[in-house]
Amino acid sequence: MCGSYLDWRTSPYVLPYAIGLAFTVIQGNCSAPGNGHRGSERYGYDFDMPIGTEFIAIRAGVVVHVEESHSDGQIAPTGLDNYIVIRHDDGSHALYGHLTRSGALVTQGDLVSQTQTIGRSGNTGNTNNIPHLHVSVHACDPVTTGSTACPSQPITFRNTTANPNGLQQGQRYTALP
Numbered sequence: 001m002c003g004s005y006l007d008w009r010t011s012p013y014v015l016p017y018a019i020g021l022a023f024t025v026i027q028g029n030c031s032a033p034g035n036g037h038r039g040s041e042r043y044g045y046d047f048d049m050p051i052g053t054e055f056i057a058i059r060a061g062v063v064v065h066v067e068e069s070h071s072d073g074q075i076a077p078t079g080l081d082n083y084i085v086i087r088h089d090d091g092s093h094a095l096y097g098h099l100t101r102s103g104a105l106v107t108q109g110d111l112v113s114q115t116q117t118i119g120r121s122g123n124t125g126n127t128n129n130i131p132h133l134h135v136s137v138h139a140c141d142p143v144t145t146g147s148t149a150c151p152s153q154p155i156t157f158r159n160t161t162a163n164p165n166g167l168q169q170g171q172r173y174t175a176l177p
């Protein structure tokens with residue numbers, strides 16, 4: 001079941017790319033069987049970004065994990081994923097996944113502001129060999145605790161077109177001021 005989205009107009013989150021840019025959501029929330037956004041991962045979003053695309057922080061916080069040692073194309077389901085995890089002031093954590101090799105522009109312990117450029121997207125981990133940026137927000141740290149214990153949470157974005165039920169798969173969203 002997918003639901004309980006906060007009002008998108010007052011959401012604490014902005015899209016993970018700079019104002020004026022637009023990307024398509026190639027996998028939304030609560031995807032069909034056989035896709036990755038199910039169970040505790042059901043509130044993830046995948047943005048159709050070419051390898052090397054710079055992305056930004058959807059919310060301010062502290063960098064708690066950085067993994068950038070893996071190479072693009074290491075795409076097994078158990079794959080070697082590059083990622084950044086940022087803890088927000090309410091204890092939630094944003095996970096940015098599938099970064100390109102050496103694609104982190106921040107290091108553990110950094111304080112990042114909302115909209116700060118933090119990394120470059122890629123094709124590492126379980127991507128189905130489609131380069132994209134995965135973004136999800138979890139109740140706690142999904143790396144140390146595991147996403148089953150820290151399930152993803154439904155989020156909306158305030159700086160784009162109306163998204164009362166979150167971003168919709170197949171739709172292209174422009175980041176607005």
Ligand SMILES: [Zn+2]
Nearest residue numbers: 044045046134
């Ligand atoms: Zn994903």
